[in-house]
Amino acid sequence: MNALDALGNPVRREILTELRRSPMAVGTLAQRFSVSRPAISRHLRVLQDAGLVTTEERGTQNVYAVRVQGFRAVRAYIDSFWDVALSRLEALAEE
Amino acid sequence: MIQKSVVLRCDPARAFGLFTENAGEWWPADRRHTDDVESTIHMQSSGRFFERASDGTEIELGVVRVFEPPERLVLDWYPGTGPANATRVDVRFEAVEHGTLVSVTHDAGAATAETFARNAAAYSRSWDSVLACFLVTSTLP
Numbered sequence: 001m002n003a004l005d006a007l008g009n010p011v012r013r014e015i016l017t018e019l020r021r022s023p024m025a026v027g028t029l030a031q032r033f034s035v036s037r038p039a040i041s042r043h044l045r046v047l048q049d050a051g052l053v054t055t056e057e058r059g060t061q062n063v064y065a066v067r068v069q070g071f072r073a074v075r076a077y078i079d080s081f082w083d084v085a086l087s088r089l090e091a092l093a094e095e
Numbered sequence: 096m097i098q099k100s101v102v103l104r105c106d107p108a109r110a111f112g113l114f115t116e117n118a119g120e121w122w123p124a125d126r127r128h129t130d131d132v133e134s135t136i137h138m139q140s141s142g143r144f145f146e147r148a149s150d151g152t153e154i155e156l157g158v159v160r161v162f163e164p165p166e167r168l169v170l171d172w173y174p175g176t177g178p179a180n181a182t183r184v185d186v187r188f189e190a191v192e193h194g195t196l197v198s199v200t201h202d203a204g205a206a207t208a209e210t211f212a213r214n215a216a217a218y219s220r221s222w223d224s225v226l227a228c229f230l231v232t233s234t235l236p
Contacts, residue, residue, distance in 0.1 A: 078097050081126055082199055086101040088121040089197070092113050093103035 006050035011035060012043050016066060019053060023065035100198040107165035107188040110195040114138075114186065115168060119146075128154045128174050138162075144170055157181060172201070 006012060011033065018024070018032055026044060030037040044064055047053040051070035055062045103110045113121070118136035127134055131148035138144050140162040146154045158178070161169035165188050171181040185200045 078201060079099075081123060082097065082099040082201065084123040085121050086099055086197070086199065088123070089113060090101050090103060092117060092120055093105045093110065093194075 006046050006052055009043070009046075011039075012047055015040070015043055015047065016052065019064055019066045023056075023063050025058075025061040025063050027061070029064065097201040098198065099201075100196060102191060102194045102196050104194045107190050107195045110188050110197055111165040111168070114188075114197065115162075115164075126174070128156065138168065138170065146174075157184075 007016075014033070015029065018029060026037065026041055029044075030040045033040060044053060044055075048055060048064075052067055053064050053070070054067045055064050057063075103113070105113070115138040118138055119134060122136050124132045127146065129146055129148035129152050131150070131152075134146050134148045136146050136156070138159050140159070142159045142162075144155070144157040144159050146156055156172070156174045158171040158181075159168070160171055161167055167188070168186040170184040170186075171178065172184045173181045183202055187196075187198045189196045189198070
């Protein structure tokens with residue numbers, strides 16, 4: 001799943017918002033949500049596959065953190081909007 | 096922060112006019128928020144920034160914050176979301192040899208950045224929150 005599709009889910013966006021405040025283990029994260037811990041784990045896997053979070057082993061726990069580079073796709077979305085828009089504007093000025 | 100520019104072969108007054116009055120003609124067809132790919136898009140000195148479909152349906156896209164022809168246009172930008180998730184678009188029009196340099200800066204905006212820092216959770220419910228999050232993050236060293 002690409003980054004934009006992964007971001008299409010509100011729970012995953014909330015997870016990212018929490019992780020942006022501070023990296024944390026799945027258990028800590030799950031306490032802040034009304035959905036089950038296995039569901040949180042599944043969302044984390046999707047986010048990880050999309051390159052939006054990273055994980056690091058600390059003792060017996062996996063700690064998750066936001067991966068800023070993964071947001072390139074988000075940036076690309078806005079970037080391409082303006083690339084297309086300004087080239088159309090340029091053509092319009094030629095008319 | 097995203098910065099883009101283009102040189103238009105016309106004077107700043109016409110460039111500003113094309114940008115604000117003919118937005119429906121340059122706005123990408125696949126990024127419309129009504130069902131009408133030929134909808135018109137309006138950026139008005141009154142402050143309104145909206146899309147209008149041919150059936151008359153109107154959708155607010157943001158707010159015009161600064162309308163200073165032919166030099167500057169600043170928009171609160173929230174297509175698809177709402178004012179709580181606005182990003183900021185700042186457009187400058189500058190006369191150069193043989194035309195007008197149009198520079199677009201699209202970022203989280205000072206207000207968004209401050210609000211985000213204060214209360215990240217408030218930004219957790221929409222697509223643009225992630226964008227705002229990213230834009231803020233990307234301006235950090």
